Amino acid sequence: MIKIQAEHCSEPGVVPITPEELSVKVLKPRSGYVKGLGLRRSFSVxxxxxxxxxxxxxxxxxxxxxxxxxxxxxxxxxxxxxxxxxxxxxxxxxxxxxxxxxxxxxxxxxxxxxxxxxxxxxxxxxxxxxxxxxxxxxxxxx
The missing domain is CATH 1.20.5 (Single alpha-helices involved in coiled-coils or other helix-helix interfaces)
Structure with a gap:
């Protein structure tokens, strides 16, 4: 995650990636995953x-x-x-x-x-x- 954030921020004038966007890039969206909260059991959510x-x-x-x-x-x-x-x-x-x-x-x-x-x-x-x-x-x- 740190590596992707560093690569993204290395370009001049770029807006930093939000934690939610970073999580989706690193973990890839899938069922049971809630943005910003990480992995959870989907039924509890x-x-x-x-x-x-x-x-x-x-x-x-x-x-x-x-x-x-x-x-x-x-x-x-x-x-x-x-x-x-x-x-x-x-x-x-x-x-x-x-x-x-x-x-x-x-x-x-x-x-x-x-x-x-x-x-x-x-x-x-x-x-x-x-x-x-x-x-x-x-x-x-x-």
């Missing part, structure tokens, strides 16, 4: 790896379940907000209709005031023609 994979999968499944629960909670919250908005829209519609009715009543009152003013003006013009020279007061004609 698979067993520990399977155990680790299983734990990893369990953790991922737990995260997925937590995210599903959070999504469900958010859906319920959104539904609650939708219901509130619908109720507010209905309340706004009722208020809009009440405002329209009040505006209509105000229009009628304004029309009555205009009509009353015209009648009062006509009465005053009539009285002036008849020669009335007194002052008008709020309570009636003296």
């Amino acid at each position: 698979r067993t520990s790896s399977a155990s680790t994979d299983s734990d990893y999968v369990r953790r991922l499944e737990m995260e997925i379940q937590e995210q599903k629960e959070e999504i469900q909670s958010q859906k319920e919250e959104i539904q609650s907000h939708k219901e509130e908005i619908t109720a507010q829209k209905h309340e706004i519609q009722v208020q809009k209709e009440e405002i329209q009715a009040q505006n209509k009543e105000i229009g009628k009152m304004n029309g009555s005031i205009d009509e009353h003013f015209e009648i009062t003006s006509s009465i005053m013009a009539f009285l002036k023609k008849q020669g009335f020279k007194g002052q008008f007061r709020g309570g009636g004609i003296p």
Whole structure:
């Protein structure tokens, strides 16, 4: 291994070989050999790896379940907000209709005031023609 590493590094500007690459060059890849760890029985590697994979999968499944629960909670919250908005829209519609009715009543009152003013003006013009020279007061004609 030292000889191969020395030969490789003898060339200028060359990046040194990693220990894993050196092991593969010297020992040649074969079953039961794990890079960086040397020779091992392959089933023990698979067993520990399977155990680790299983734990990893369990953790991922737990995260997925937590995210599903959070999504469900958010859906319920959104539904609650939708219901509130619908109720507010209905309340706004009722208020809009009440405002329209009040505006209509105000229009009628304004029309009555205009009509009353015209009648009062006509009465005053009539009285002036008849020669009335007194002052008008709020309570009636003296």
